[in-house]
Amino acid sequence: MLLNPLTFHTPSTLDEAVRLYTTLDNSRLQAGGTFLLNSLKLLKRKGAKTPEHVISLNKIDGLKGASASNGELTIKAMTTISDLYSSPHLQGHLSVLRTVCKNISTNPIRNMATVGGNLTCRYTWTEMPAAMIGLGGRLHFRGRDGATQTLDAEEFFKNGAKTDKIFTHVTIASDPNASVAYCRVKKSPNVDIPLLSILIKTNFNRNTFAHTRVSVNNCVAFAQRDHKLEQFLDQSVCSPDIAQEALNHMDESIYETRSNDYKKHMFRVSIKSALRELMEKNR
Numbered sequence: 001m002l003l004n005p006l007t008f009h010t011p012s013t014l015d016e017a018v019r020l021y022t023t024l025d026n027s028r029l030q031a032g033g034t035f036l037l038n039s040l041k042l043l044k045r046k047g048a049k050t051p052e053h054v055i056s057l058n059k060i061d062g063l064k065g066a067s068a069s070n071g072e073l074t075i076k077a078m079t080t081i082s083d084l085y086s087s088p089h090l091q092g093h094l095s096v097l098r099t100v101c102k103n104i105s106t107n108p109i110r111n112m113a114t115v116g117g118n119l120t121c122r123y124t125w126t127e128m129p130a131a132m133i134g135l136g137g138r139l140h141f142r143g144r145d146g147a148t149q150t151l152d153a154e155e156f157f158k159n160g161a162k163t164d165k166i167f168t169h170v171t172i173a174s175d176p177n178a179s180v181a182y183c184r185v186k187k188s189p190n191v192d193i194p195l196l197s198i199l200i201k202t203n204f205n206r207n208t209f210a211h212t213r214v215s216v217n218n219c220v221a222f223a224q225r226d227h228k229l230e231q232f233l234d235q236s237v238c239s240p241d242i243a244q245e246a247l248n249h250m251d252e253s254i255y256e257t258r259s260n261d262y263k264k265h266m267f268r269v270s271i272k273s274a275l276r277e278l279m280e281k282n283r
């Protein structure tokens, strides 16, 4: 199916993109296009209004790449999932992002899809949201008026990941004492999207959990933290039974929202497995 006619803009600087986004009515941003083009076709099929302008961010070199300095990792919005996977800056606990990238779909999608598109597309079946919430990522935006805005990833997804701004980059503080486990379950053997994704980060204080973050996504209403489970873990000592015991302290209201019994079961299996992996690392 052909898209409805539109004007395709290719700014080469962020300032130019902001100017276009501010002045053009009925415009949409395009990153890798892997989600956007399908969604525009879907709108057309439903007879809904489609944008008259698409502003591609692909020629803005200033929005590409990952770097590390002053104990902080910066990933720019137009960094592809493949480029992030290959980045030498994914060190220590942040190397978990390599596992996240590796799981995302197939090579052709990973070569086109961007970290920015994954975080802002409001599509349920994405994995960067749980990863960024769990790692304490901070999302940075440039508004139509040129002003910058920074939000904790958790806050952004609590508000349904809605934005009328251009997402520019995410920053994550390095945490040399952190241990991380990431778990992703495939939706089905034939469909390369996740049924669920979970990231657990903790700072073991000898034999106890501390500053634990448990973030979950897919089959829930937007990526979020399970604060109830975190509180339980932060009062707990690592013991052979703790991964099983933790399942009695999950915030059921999170998993009730969009999960059927199978999905809830898979969340329990995955949380248990992630906790066991973490404790194994701490031995």
Ligand SMILES: Cc1cc2nc3c(=O)[nH]c(=O)nc-3n(C[C@H](O)[C@H](O)[C@H](O)COP(=O)(O)OP(=O)(O)OC[C@H]3O[C@@H](n4cnc5c(N)ncnc54)[C@H](O)[C@@H]3O)c2cc1C
Binding pocket: 028, 029, 030, 031, 032, 033, 034, 035, 036, 037, 057, 077, 103, 104, 105, 106, 109, 112, 113, 114, 115, 116, 117, 118, 119, 120, 121, 122, 123, 125, 126, 127, 128, 163, 165, 166, 167, 168, 192, 193, 194
């Ligand atoms: C077949 C298939 C399988 C997939 N499997 C997985 C999977 O296993 N795991 C997973 O995590 N994801 C998966 N995805 C989702 C894929 O990762 C997303 O399509 C992708 O992340 C979107 O990125 P993009 O760069 O192509 O964004 P685009 O499609 O270009 O844009 C997506 C949306 O984000 C908005 N946007 C993009 N950039 C910005 C910005 N900088 N600021 C503000 N808004 C912006 C656009 O306006 C648009 O609404 C899959 C997708 C497909 C098509």
